[in-house]
Amino acid sequence: VPAIENLFRSYPQLRIYEDDIRARYGMFEKTKMSIEREEGLERFTQGHKEFGVMMTEDGGVRCMEWIPNAKAVYLKGEFNNWNLIQYREIGFDKWELFIPPNRDGSCAIRHCSELKIVIETKDNQRIERISPWAKYVVQREGNQGFKWRFWNPPSSQRFTHTRPNKPDRLRIYEAHIGIASDRCEVSTYRHFTSNILPRIRDQGYNSLLLMAVIEHSYYPSWGYQVTNYFATSSRYGTPEEFKELVQTAHGMGIYVMVDVMHGEASKNVLDGLNIFDGTEACFFEEGAGFNNEHDTRIFDYKKWETLRFLMSQLRYYVNEYHVDGFRFNGLSSMIFHDSSKHVQQFSFRDNQDSQYFGKQMKTDGLAYIMLMNDMLHRFYPNVITITEDVPGMPALCRPVSEGGLGFDYRLCKDAANVWEKLLNDTRDEDWNMHFIRQMIRENRVEEKRIMFTEHHEQNEVGRMTMSRKLIGDSSMSESQQLTPCLDRGLSLYKMTRLFTHAFAGQGFLNFIGNEFGHPDWVELPSPSNNDSYQLARRQFHLADNQQLRYKFLNRFDRAMNKTEVRYGWLKSNQAVVTRAQESDKVFVFERAGLIFAFNFHPTKSYPDYRIPVDNSYKIVLDTDDRCFGGHSRNQANVEFHAKTGHCDNFPNSMMIYLPSRSALVLSLSNFAH
Numbered sequence: 001v002p003a004i005e006n007l008f009r010s011y012p013q014l015r016i017y018e019d020d021i022r023a024r025y026g027m028f029e030k031t032k033m034s035i036e037r038e039e040g041l042e043r044f045t046q047g048h049k050e051f052g053v054m055m056t057e058d059g060g061v062r063c064m065e066w067i068p069n070a071k072a073v074y075l076k077g078e079f080n081n082w083n084l085i086q087y088r089e090i091g092f093d094k095w096e097l098f099i100p101p102n103r104d105g106s107c108a109i110r111h112c113s114e115l116k117i118v119i120e121t122k123d124n125q126r127i128e129r130i131s132p133w134a135k136y137v138v139q140r141e142g143n144q145g146f147k148w149r150f151w152n153p154p155s156s157q158r159f160t161h162t163r164p165n166k167p168d169r170l171r172i173y174e175a176h177i178g179i180a181s182d183r184c185e186v187s188t189y190r191h192f193t194s195n196i197l198p199r200i201r202d203q204g205y206n207s208l209l210l211m212a213v214i215e216h217s218y219y220p221s222w223g224y225q226v227t228n229y230f231a232t233s234s235r236y237g238t239p240e241e242f243k244e245l246v247q248t249a250h251g252m253g254i255y256v257m258v259d260v261m262h263g264e265a266s267k268n269v270l271d272g273l274n275i276f277d278g279t280e281a282c283f284f285e286e287g288a289g290f291n292n293e294h295d296t297r298i299f300d301y302k303k304w305e306t307l308r309f310l311m312s313q314l315r316y317y318v319n320e321y322h323v324d325g326f327r328f329n330g331l332s333s334m335i336f337h338d339s340s341k342h343v344q345q346f347s348f349r350d351n352q353d354s355q356y357f358g359k360q361m362k363t364d365g366l367a368y369i370m371l372m373n374d375m376l377h378r379f380y381p382n383v384i385t386i387t388e389d390v391p392g393m394p395a396l397c398r399p400v401s402e403g404g405l406g407f408d409y410r411l412c413k414d415a416a417n418v419w420e421k422l423l424n425d426t427r428d429e430d431w432n433m434h435f436i437r438q439m440i441r442e443n444r445v446e447e448k449r450i451m452f453t454e455h456h457e458q459n460e461v462g463r464m465t466m467s468r469k470l471i472g473d474s475s476m477s478e479s480q481q482l483t484p485c486l487d488r489g490l491s492l493y494k495m496t497r498l499f500t501h502a503f504a505g506q507g508f509l510n511f512i513g514n515e516f517g518h519p520d521w522v523e524l525p526s527p528s529n530n531d532s533y534q535l536a537r538r539q540f541h542l543a544d545n546q547q548l549r550y551k552f553l554n555r556f557d558r559a560m561n562k563t564e565v566r567y568g569w570l571k572s573n574q575a576v577v578t579r580a581q582e583s584d585k586v587f588v589f590e591r592a593g594l595i596f597a598f599n600f601h602p603t604k605s606y607p608d609y610r611i612p613v614d615n616s617y618k619i620v621l622d623t624d625d626r627c628f629g630g631h632s633r634n635q636a637n638v639e640f641h642a643k644t645g646h647c648d649n650f651p652n653s654m655m656i657y658l659p660s661r662s663a664l665v666l667s668l669s670n671f672a673h
Contacts, residue, residue: 001025007402010446011394017357021395021403027367028400031307032374045375046319047312048230052133053115055152059101061109065131066305068093069277071122075099077115077150079108084118093305111152112136121278130228130271132283132309137215137227137271138234145217146227146271157243159322161251164206166324166382169570170255170409170507171561173205173515174455176212177236178219179522180512182541184533186219189237193245196512197252199540203515203554204561207255207507209327209386211456213242214260217268220524222456224329225296226261227272229313232321239321246322255324257384258317262310262372263330263365264296273297283309291333298333301368311372318380325384326376328407332390334365356393366405373406386450389413397447409507412449415500419453423469428488428602433580433587436499450507453500454514460522466493467517476519476542476549488602490549491630491661493517494556494623495598498663501560502596503575503589508564516543516554552629559628563621563665567592578612578648586658594620595666597658605633605659612650616641621665633659639669 001007001022008015035044053063053075065087067073073095074084087095099108109115117129130137136151180196181187200208212223215231223233232242246256265284266272274297276282280289285300299306317323337360376383387396387407398404422431454466470489501508519542523535543554564570572592579588585601588611595617599606618639624630640654647653658664 001401001403003399003402007395007398007404010398013353014394017353020357020361024361024363024366024370025400025403027363028370028374031367032371035307041375042379044308045311045315045379047308048133048316048320051312052131052135052230053109053150055107055109059105059107061099061107063087063097063099065095065117065133066093067095067119067277068282069121069279070095070119071124072120073097074118074120075115076118077109078113079110079115079150107152109150109152111154112149115148115150119277123278125278127278128270129276132228132273132276133230134228135230136234136239137231139217145268146215148271151239153240157240157247159243159247159250161247163250163322163324163382164253164255166384167206167255169564169568170207170384170450170509171205171564171570172207172209172257172450172507172509173200173203173512174209174211174509175200175512176222176456176522177210177233178212178524179536179538181537182539184537186235186533187537189241189245192236193241193248195540197245197249197254200249200254201252203558204565205510206253207257207325207384208249209257209259209509211259213258217266217271220526221266222460222524223259224261224264224294225266225268227266227268229265229273229309230316243321250322255384256322257325257327257386258323259329260314260326261330262299262328262368263333264291264294264298267295267297288337294330296330296333301334301362301364307368307371310368311375314372314376315379318376318383324382325386325408327386327388327411328369329388331369331388334369335362335390335393336360337362353392353394369405370400374400377406384408386411395447409448409450411455411509412451412505414504415451415496416454416458419466419496419500420458423466423492428600429585431585431600433582433585433600436587437577437580448506449504450509451500451503451505452509452511453496455509455511456522458511463521465514465518465521466496467514467519468521471517471519478547478549486549488661490517490552491623493553494628495600495661495663497557498560498596498621498623498665499587499598501564502569502591502594502665506570508570510557513538513540515557516540516550518542549629552627556623556628559621567594567620567667569594578650584609593668596663597656597666598663599658599660601660603660605657607657608655609658610645610647610653610655612647612652613642613654614650614652616669617654617666618669619664620667622662623664624659624662630662631659633657633662634664640666 035041051064056062073087076082076084087097090096119127130148134148136149137146178186180192214226215228215233216223216225217227218225232239249256267274269275273283283306284297289298385407386409389411395404396410397407400406470493474486525531542550569592575589575591577589587598589596626632640656642652642654
């Protein structure tokens with residue numbers, strides 16, 4: 001492990017696990033060297049150029065599949081009235097077929113015509129399947145699985161916009177295409193491109209994280225039960241329309257990332273990977289390769305063709321759709337032999353390192369993660385990889401050369417957990433400032449974290465969103481008097497988002513609609529709700545209605561992001577806490593040359609609150625500003641002057657007016673952008 005000592009300097013407690021770290025690195029290195037020796041990583045990770053069904057330059061069609069349990073393989077489809085054309089075996093369980101072009105040079109298989117693979121298994125069964133490499137599938141009537149369509153459009157979307165520069169910090173808008181409309185329907189790529197991308201740009205987000213783009217047969221799964229790894233979901237439109245979405249986002253300077261599932265896959269047989277060749281093995285672990293809790297299959301990372309398949313998917317989306325990055329979900333199935341026995345504890349005081357080393361760890365899965373990250377960053381230095389939160393796991397975002405797993409960022413639930421606990425279990429007057437300080441700052445400070453107050457999990461059915469907790473059923477109409485309950489809700493909604501944005505991470509994530517405090521959770525249509533779309537949508541008209549107070553939260557979200565754009569706190573060093581006063585409920589910290597002052601007290605305002613400083617400051621963001629639904633108890637752009645006088649071991653201090661339930665962001669008076 002070339003740079004393992006760098007890892008130990010950051011994590012000296014990991015030295016006792018050196019053998020485990022070297023073991024996973026050794027498997028990574030051995031696998032990588034074997035691939036390079038046999039066919040080269042460049043070719044190996046672009047299996048989409050050789051496998052599946054694709055048109056050749058002369059108009060012919062080349063087909064290739066890996067089917068270990070096959071005795072014979074055939075292709076049939078609308079193009080030949082469903083007659084069987086036989087593949088030939090070429091070794092290593094691979095099967096190949098060439099179909100010549102028509103006499104006029106045109107492709108023998110018409111664009112969008114239906115295809116099927118027929119496999120005669122070694123135990124003499126005859127089964128019909130969709131190619132694992134299929135680029136386009138469409139749902140049958142009544143949600144009865146997918147049909148495979150040959151995707152070969154006469155012309156393709158040209159990418160005229162260059163990719164945006166790789167952002168040095170992330171302001172992420174997490175979205176689901178299907179719910180991105182006011183209407184009770186499955187929304188589309190085109191609707192998102194025309195109506196949602198401009199909102200994302202105007203709100204100041206520089207990155208878009210799309211859920212459920214990879215094809216999945218069960219819509220309520222949020223895209224986690226993937227059936228077709230190389231197909232963008234046809235529910236929302238065509239592959240060309242998804243390309244247009246990415247192209248338009250790039251023109252707005254927005255990075256586009258998508259969710260991928262490399263830990264688990266759907267158990268579907270007829271339109272998925274499960275029992276593709278008639279056995280439970282093929283791409284998956286045989287026997288133990290099931291996650292019964294999620295009703296999914298678990299990949300086998302010791303198999304050559306599984307590695308080829310998964311890494312090729314990533315390169316295909318980067319090359320074909322110009323995607324800029326990926327969030328990896330389902331990590332537990334990749335890193336633990338039995339993920340069901342792994343209980344994630346919400347405790348940052350305990351040493352959790354021991355649960356991530358030893359016999360319970362899946363070394364081949366860890367080696368695959370390292371190989372995948374190493375490959376992506378080698379071929380695409382500007383690609384960003386994000387891992388879902390695995391609380392307490394060390395070195396997720398340390399370089400592979402150090403023995404880390406190589407991700408760029410990790411999602412971090414610390415803030416969401418803190419606010420959930422305080423709002424659910426604690427009276428406002430009992431909020432503990434040291435609890436916030438200790439629990440929100442995880443000890444993995446050497447790794448980049450993306451913070452959020454809530455993301456899609458907190459917005460799923462059965463969960464109480466922050467908006468619902470804080471605002472409830474209060475009328476948001478400005479024609480109605482602002483009640484104390486609503487005033488509290490609006491204030492804390494802004495304060496918790498600002499604190500989460502500024503305090504600890506190198507990225508901030510917002511789930512679609514939460515920028516304006518969307519009132520409802522998300523409940524995707526399923527038999528349990530009579531296939532209702534009532535809660536499977538985002539009501540953007542609420543933010544646009546100037547008679548409703550949602551506009552205030554929307555404005556604040558925009559102002560918060562734009563303030564970060566100007567001052568860059570997400571790319572600066574960690575915050576330095578200068579005051580966490582329990583009796584006053586005041587929390588003050590410095591970051592990026594700014595002072596962030598929070599008064600969480602429900603009733604007490606402090607006209608002359610002394611905080612330690614070295615210079616004079618002015619207000620650049622105020623949660624209590626009237627334009628954000630507050631009371632404007634401070635004057636806009638008011639300046640506070642530093643005076644000599646010791647305060648918390650600082651020689652100088654200043655007095656500020658800090659109203660109850662409000663937060664100020666203060667900048668140096670002479671700050672020049």
